[in-house]
Amino acid sequence: MTASDSSVAAVMAGPAGHRGWRARLAAWRVPLSVLILCLLPWVLPSQALAVNVLIYGLVAVGYNLLFGYTGLLSFGHAAFFGTGAYVTGIMIGKFGLPWYAAVALGVIAGSALAFVIGLLSIRTRGIYFSMVTLALSQLVYYVALQASSLTGGENGLRGFTVAKIDLFGWTVDFLDPLKKYYVLMVFAAAALWLVSRILNSPFGAVIEAIRENETRARACGYDVERSKLIAFTLSGLICALAGTLSALHLAIVPLDILHYQTSGMIVMMTLLGGAGSFFGPFVGALAFLLMEDVVSLWTSHWQIVVGSVFILFVLFLPKGIWGTALAWRAGR
Amino acid sequence: MSVPLLAVENIGRRFGGFVALEGVTASFEPNKVTAIIGPNGAGKSTFFNVLSGVLAPSSGSIRFKGSDITGTPQHRFAHLGIARSYQITNIFPELSVHENVRVAAQAFRSRYDIWRNRAAMTELDDKADAALAAVGLTSRRGTTAKFLAHGQQRALEIAIALVADPELLLLDEPTAGMGPEETKDMVALLERLAAGRTILLVEHKMKMILGLSDRILVLHHGRLIADGSPQHIQTDPEVRRVYLGQNHGYA
Amino acid sequence: MDAELIAMQLFSGVALGAILIMVALGLSIIFGMLGVVNFAHGALFMIGAYAGLWVASLTGSFWWGLLIAPIAIGAFGMLIERFLIRPLYKRSIDDPLLLTFGLGYVLVEAVRIVFGSDGIPFQTPPELAGVADLGIGFFPIYRLFVVAVVAVILVLLWLGLEKTKFGLIVRAGAKDPQIMRVLGVDISKVWLLVFGLGIGLTALGGVLAAPMRNVNPEMGSLVLAEAFVVTVIGGMGSLVGAVVAGLLVGVAISMTALFAPEMATIVMFALMALVLLVRPHGLFGKPVRG
Numbered sequence: 061m062t063a064s065d066s067s068v069a070a071v072m073a074g075p076a077g078h079r080g081w082r083a084r085l086a087a088w089r090v091p092l093s094v095l096i097l098c099l100l101p102w103v104l105p106s107q108a109l110a111v112n113v114l115i116y117g118l119v120a121v122g123y124n125l126l127f128g129y130t131g132l133l134s135f136g137h138a139a140f141f142g143t144g145a146y147v148t149g150i151m152i153g154k155f156g157l158p159w160y161a162a163v164a165l166g167v168i169a170g171s172a173l174a175f176v177i178g179l180l181s182i183r184t185r186g187i188y189f190s191m192v193t194l195a196l197s198q199l200v201y202y203v204a205l206q207a208s209s210l211t212g213g214e215n216g217l218r219g220f221t222v223a224k225i226d227l228f229g230w231t232v233d234f235l236d237p238l239k240k241y242y243v244l245m246v247f248a249a250a251a252l253w254l255v256s257r258i259l260n261s262p263f264g265a266v267i268e269a270i271r272e273n274e275t276r277a278r279a280c281g282y283d284v285e286r287s288k289l290i291a292f293t294l295s296g297l298i299c300a301l302a303g304t305l306s307a308l309h310l311a312i313v314p315l316d317i318l319h320y321q322t323s324g325m326i327v328m329m330t331l332l333g334g335a336g337s338f339f340g341p342f343v344g345a346l347a348f349l350l351m352e353d354v355v356s357l358w359t360s361h362w363q364i365v366v367g368s369v370f371i372l373f374v375l376f377l378p379k380g381i382w383g384t385a386l387a388w389r390a391g392r
Numbered sequence: 393m394s395v396p397l398l399a400v401e402n403i404g405r406r407f408g409g410f411v412a413l414e415g416v417t418a419s420f421e422p423n424k425v426t427a428i429i430g431p432n433g434a435g436k437s438t439f440f441n442v443l444s445g446v447l448a449p450s451s452g453s454i455r456f457k458g459s460d461i462t463g464t465p466q467h468r469f470a471h472l473g474i475a476r477s478y479q480i481t482n483i484f485p486e487l488s489v490h491e492n493v494r495v496a497a498q499a500f501r502s503r504y505d506i507w508r509n510r511a512a513m514t515e516l517d518d519k520a521d522a523a524l525a526a527v528g529l530t531s532r533r534g535t536t537a538k539f540l541a542h543g544q545q546r547a548l549e550i551a552i553a554l555v556a557d558p559e560l561l562l563l564d565e566p567t568a569g570m571g572p573e574e575t576k577d578m579v580a581l582l583e584r585l586a587a588g589r590t591i592l593l594v595e596h597k598m599k600m601i602l603g604l605s606d607r608i609l610v611l612h613h614g615r616l617i618a619d620g621s622p623q624h625i626q627t628d629p630e631v632r633r634v635y636l637g638q639n640h641g642y643a
Numbered sequence: 644m645d646a647e648l649i650a651m652q653l654f655s656g657v658a659l660g661a662i663l664i665m666v667a668l669g670l671s672i673i674f675g676m677l678g679v680v681n682f683a684h685g686a687l688f689m690i691g692a693y694a695g696l697w698v699a700s701l702t703g704s705f706w707w708g709l710l711i712a713p714i715a716i717g718a719f720g721m722l723i724e725r726f727l728i729r730p731l732y733k734r735s736i737d738d739p740l741l742l743t744f745g746l747g748y749v750l751v752e753a754v755r756i757v758f759g760s761d762g763i764p765f766q767t768p769p770e771l772a773g774v775a776d777l778g779i780g781f782f783p784i785y786r787l788f789v790v791a792v793v794a795v796i797l798v799l800l801w802l803g804l805e806k807t808k809f810g811l812i813v814r815a816g817a818k819d820p821q822i823m824r825v826l827g828v829d830i831s832k833v834w835l836l837v838f839g840l841g842i843g844l845t846a847l848g849g850v851l852a853a854p855m856r857n858v859n860p861e862m863g864s865l866v867l868a869e870a871f872v873v874t875v876i877g878g879m880g881s882l883v884g885a886v887v888a889g890l891l892v893g894v895a896i897s898m899t900a901l902f903a904p905e906m907a908t909i910v911m912f913a914l915m916a917l918v919l920l921v922r923p924h925g926l927f928g929k930p931v932r933g
Contacts, residue, residue, distance in 0.1 A: 133737045135682075135744075180916060183923045187680055187736055188879055191871040192919065198868045199912035206905045262502035262510045269495045272484035279444070279482070280552065281470030281499035290504065320868070324744055331741065361756050367748035374742045375730060 082390070089338045090256045094249045096342075098242075107237045109353060111244065113346050115306050118248045120329045120341030121255055122298025127327070128335030129259065130291040131271030133190045135323045136177060136197030140296035142318035144170040144303025146204065146211055149313045153220030154210070163247075163304040170300020171293055173200070178292030182285055194320050201318040217313040234308075244305045251301050256338070258294060267291050271336075299326075328370050334383025343382040395458045397422045397590050398443070398560060403452035405438050405614075412438040413614045416452070422559070425582075425591045427601040430611035431634065436594045437479070437564070439611060443592070444476040444562050445469040456560070470499060475558035477549040479565040479594070485538035489529055492537050492548055493520040497555045523555040527581060543574035550581065561585065563593040567600065579604060602626070610634070647780040652901045653894060658786035658855075660893020661793035665848030666866055667873040667885040668800070673841035675880040676813055677834060679728060679739040683747035684845055685867030689860060691716050691846025692853040693754055696765050705768035705854075713847035720842025721835045729834065747863070754860045762859030771854075789851050796847070797886065804882070813837060845870075865908075872915045878928025887926060 085092070101110040123137050144166040151162035181192040204211045211217055225232045225243055234240050258264055266287050269277040278284045307313050316322060325348070333344020348366065355362035377384055396419035405413040413435045420426055430436050441447040443454070445466035453462045456472055464472070484492050497519040498510070510516075524530050527547040532540060537548060546566060553561060566582065567575045579600055585591065586604075595601050601608065601622070608625040610618040618628045625631055666688055673681050681687075691712055698715075699708035727746065731738040767785050774781040804810035812833055849863075856862055873892050877884025892911045900907040918925060 133740065180919045183919065184875075185879075185924070187674075187678065187740070188875065190682075190737075190740060191680060192875055192915075195868055195871045195875065195912060195915055199909060199916070202908045202912065206909065257509075258506045260509045260511070261506045262498055262508065262513070263504055263506045265491075265495045265498055265510055266503060268487065269484055272486055273482060276478075276482045276484060276552070277495075278467045279446075279470065279476055279478075280496045281467055281556065282503055283465075283467045287503070290506075294506070319864075321864070324748065327741070327744070361752055364749050364752035364756065367745050367752060370745040371727070371742055371749065374738055374745060375727070378734070378738065 082386070086338070090249075090253050093252050093339070093342070094245075097245050097248065101238060101241050105353075107241060109349060111237070111241055111309055112349050113342070114241065114244060114248055115302050115309060116326075116329060116349065117342035117345040118251055118302040118305065119299050119326050120333065120345050121252065122295050122302060123326050124330050124335055124341045125255060125258065125267075125298065126291055126295035127330055128337065128340070129264070129271060130267040130288060130295075131274075132288060132292070133327070134181075134193040134292075134295075135190045135320060135327065136181075136193030136195075137296070137299050137326050138318050138320060138322035139177065139197035139200040140170040140174050140299040141303040141306070141322065141326070142204070142313070143173050143200065144300030145307040145313045145317055146217060146303075148304040148307040149217045149220045150210060152222065153217065159222050159225060159308065163301075163308070166304035166307070167297060167300045170303060171297040174296020174300070175289070175293045178289045178296070182288045182292065194323065197318070197323060198320055201315070201320075204318055205315060211315075212313075214315055216315050217307075218311075220307075221311040222308055240309065244309060247301060247305055251298050255298060259338070263287070263290070328366070330380075331378075332370065332373055332380055334380030334386070337380075337383050337386060340380055340382040344380060347381060396420055396455075397457060398592075399455040400443070401453050401455075403439070403442060403449045403454070405435075405442055405447060406450045411614055413442065413449070416611075416614075416616045418609060418616065418619060420560075420590060420592065422590050423586075423588065424606040425586050425593070425604055426607045426609060427605040428592065428594045428609045428611060429596070429598075429601060433613075434611040435614040436611055438614075440476070440562060440564050440592075440594055444474060470556050470558075473557075473559040474562065475553040475556040475560070476562035477546075477553045477564060477566060479568050481542075481545045481549055483537050483545060483548050483552065485536075487537055488533070489524065489535050489537055489540065489548060490517075490520055490533045493523050493551050493555050496520075496552045497523075500556070519555055523551040526554060526584070527551045528577075542569055543577070546570065546574075546578065547581070550585075554585070559590060561589055561591045563591060565594055565596065567595065567597060575600060648901070649898075651780045651782065652897050654780075654782055654790075655786065656894035656897030657890065658789050658893070659897055660890040661790050662848050662852045662855075663869055663873050663893050664793060664886050664889035665796070665851070666845045666870045667877065667889050668882060669841035669844035669848070670870050670874055671877075671880055671882055671885045672813065672844070673838055674874075675882075676837040677724075677728075677732075677739075678736060679743070681841070682740055682744035682867070683723075683750060684743075684870055685863030685865075686747035686750040687716060687720065687842050687863070688845045688849040688852075688866045689858075689863035690719075690750060690754065691849025692765070692856075692858045692862065693758060693849075694846065695850030695853055696763060696858055699765075699768075705771075709847075709850050712850045713843045716846035717839040717843025720846075721839040723842075724835055724838035728838070729831070747867075751860050751863065758860070760860060762857035762862075765853040765858050767854040785854055789855070792851060796844075800882075809833070809836065869911065872911050875915050875925060876918045878925025880929075881925065881927035884925055884927030 097114060100113060101107045104110045119141050126132050126134055147169040148162045148166035151157040151165050152159060177193065177196045180196060181189055184192050205213055222234050225234045232239050232243055234243065266282055269282065270284055270287060274284055329344040329348045330341050331344065332347050333342065334340030351366055351369065352362050355365045373380065379387055399419035401417050403413055403416040416439065428436050428439065438447065442449050445464055448463045453460055455461065456474065461472065484495065494516050497516045501513065501516065521530065524533060527550050529544060529547055529551060532544060537545070540548060550566060567578050570578060575597065582591065582604060605622055607620065608622055609616060610625060610631050612634050617634065618625055618631045666684065670681060670684050673679055694712035694716055695708035698711045699705045723746065727742055728739045731742060771785045771788050773784050775784050775787060804814055812828060869892065873885060873888045876892065877888030892914065895910050895914060896907050899910040
């Protein structure tokens with residue numbers, strides 16, 4: 061784990077007022093991210109890829125709040141991503157709600173689920189946690205599979221295409237991929253800003269302390285269990301938001317979005333990019349999706365390549381692409 | 393007659409069938425240094441863990457400043473005014489020395505605020521720097537904690553406990569793993585800290601304890617077998633038997 | 644409700660539970676000794692099934708498959724421990740878990756490449772086909788066989804754990820090299836054998852399950868979740884817990900399938916959630932803090 065950008069910033073901004081390049085980067089991370097996201101559709105080979113990077117990057121950012129910063133390896137985050145997507149789709153498709161209400165409800169539902177799953181899983185001892193989160197989120201998968209009148213079961217949820225978005229008097233043609241991208245990007249940017257605030261806040265220091273040494277954090281006077289639950293819920297909130305964006309983008313919600321394979325993919329993206337850093341998750345999502353795109357050009361078995369790369373990263377590059385780059389730069 | 397700062401009555405602690413502590417009763421006046429000694433397995437760590445809230449006693453009670461705190465969850469102890477350091481260094485390895493102490497100080501100001509920028513809380517920087525100065529780590533302020541030498545990490549342990557501004561400081565083998573030079577530095581630090589604070593420490597180094605403590609408690613097989621001044625303890629026949637029998641002398 | 648139907652469904656649950664016990668025991672043994680949660684456990688179950696199928700098709704006999712596959716896959720497991728997992732013990736406790744997850748990913752895709760994505764039916768060996776009349780009902784002979792094999796394995800395991808030095812070490816569950824040295828044991832050999840044993844057990848589960856399920860690359864994914872549920876209910880690191888919880892879950896799934904088939908899989912997760920609420924360390928697990 062690398063020391064986070066914010067703690068580095070705090071150190072760098074010592075009494076002499078000296079701020080190194082990392083601190084400057086940390087201070088501008090949100091505007092920088094937004095700028096990069098704005099440019100993404102123009103820089104990447106396809107707009108479809110850009111939207112996916114946007115959505116999965118956001119999931120990874122939300123996940124990273126729990127994994128990279130709090131140190132809890134959850135294997136069940138697909139439940140929140142998927143619930144955000146399903147609730148959004150159901151609200152639009154079956155209840156005819158306007159898109160913004162559906163998004164709000166999707167986020168609320170995902171966060172509430174995160175709170176409940178967090179409550180059940182945090183009471184387990186360290187290494188159990190990963191198993192329990194996987195199993196509990198798999199429960200959600202099977203419930204969705206069975207509740208097919210509501211969710212579409214195995215075939216997924218369909219029939220809730222959003223064609224126009226009314227935003228403060230403007231009408232945006234949501235079927236235009238580029239316009240859709242920028243609308244979704246507004247939400248992602250807002251979420252990134254929220255995450256940045258959380259990381260810079262006193263609570264941000266608490267979760268890092270818990271990651272570093274839970275026992276010591278408790279002895280210092282922090283209610284570790286309650287803090288973990290808050291981090292878990294916030295993490296679920298961001299992932300649920302990403303889920304709502306996914307639903308709006310695809311106009312379908314596949315059942316597999318709830319399967320633990322999706323949770324595993326989120327873990328892989330986060331690790332590939334670099335857990336515990338702000339830009340890492342987006343780098344990881346980009347790397348993962350690019351790999352998938354490129355490798356599937358010559359084989360349909362891209363998963364074996366991605367899986368092998370992941371194994372290599374765990375063995376030799378545990379800090380991920382961005383994390384390793386940061387550490388290397390700091391070492392020079 | 394003033395209320396003792398800390399009073400334990402008939403403390404017992406079992407682990408399944410194993411009795412780690414039994415019938416320990418003692419009270420501690422403020423502003424004194426008390427050492428807890430005993431052979432390995434005597435129950436010192438368990439006693440410490442009970443006093444710092446890591447374990448709840450199986451029987452008996454703990455009173456702090458007159459209030460019953462038995463069974464209070466561990467994370468409330470720091471807020472009561474009880475802070476501890478650990479025998480095996482327990483710091484935040486990837487955070488800087490300054491951050492280590494700052495986050496400890498933050499526990500008394502803000503634990504759940506997800507909005508405010510914590511860099512603006514400059515009073516925490518001041519408190520952290522003061523604690524670092526007290527233990528002599530100011531020059532290592534920006535170093536990542538895992539890169540500190542062992543003795544410096546032990547000092548950081550103390551700084552983290554200190555920044556809580558505790559009335560009662562529980563120190564578990566503060567000189568663990570230290571050579572004679574480092575031990576001397578630590579003893580000097582402890583003497584400075586003892587002014588105006590109540591300190592309980594577990595230690596093995598007899599010479600150090602005899603010089604530092606106002607009072608010594610001796611545990612053996614989970615029971616309190618002696619309680620008194622250093623002079624009294626040195627001449628107590630029971631203590632001599634336990635220590636000579638165990639071939640225990642200077643650590 | 645027909646008593647005979649209930650008896651048969653109950654027995655079906657026991658047979659299902661027997662398979663779960665194999666998988667969960669393997670998982671628990673590996674965790675107890677090495678502190679590693681093997682996320683490739685489901686994939687290796689699936690590979691055991693494929694290995695059994697492949698050997699059986701080569702030799703024309705299910706029995707060779709039953710004998711050779713678990714041993715071969717167990718040996719494969721030892722290679723995994725030696726070269727992929729051992730380098731990670733010194734690092735964070737999550738790293739071996741992450742690696743095994745990636746490994747499971749790779750193994751499933753490798754099987755897809757070699758055997759294709761469609762399932763392969765595995766015929767019940769003719770010697771074990773059919774039903775036996777046990778008075779209270781007609782029970783499939785193959786399932787009787789599965790329960791018998793698992794019972795024998797459990798007895799052998801128990802003997803091994805109680806009576807041998809190796810078993811003493813496994814029961815102590817220590818990853819601590821100090822204790823190993825005191826016992827005069829080469830700890831890296833212990834790691835190898837324990838991991839191999841754990842994988843061998845799950846592979847055996849896979850071979851046994853093959854005639855009962857469609858052999859396909861995805862068959863391990865539900866099994867992994869099932870193994871986790873059983874382990875949480877039984878208590879991590881507790882071998883007795885794995886057995887009791889395995890039976891409990893198997894019977895619960897089977898009986899629920901009788902009354903409300905769509906709830907069958909969900910019921911085991913609900914059981915797990917209940918255990919988490921009431922006794923987070925599992926039925927036979929050790930409590931977390933004093």
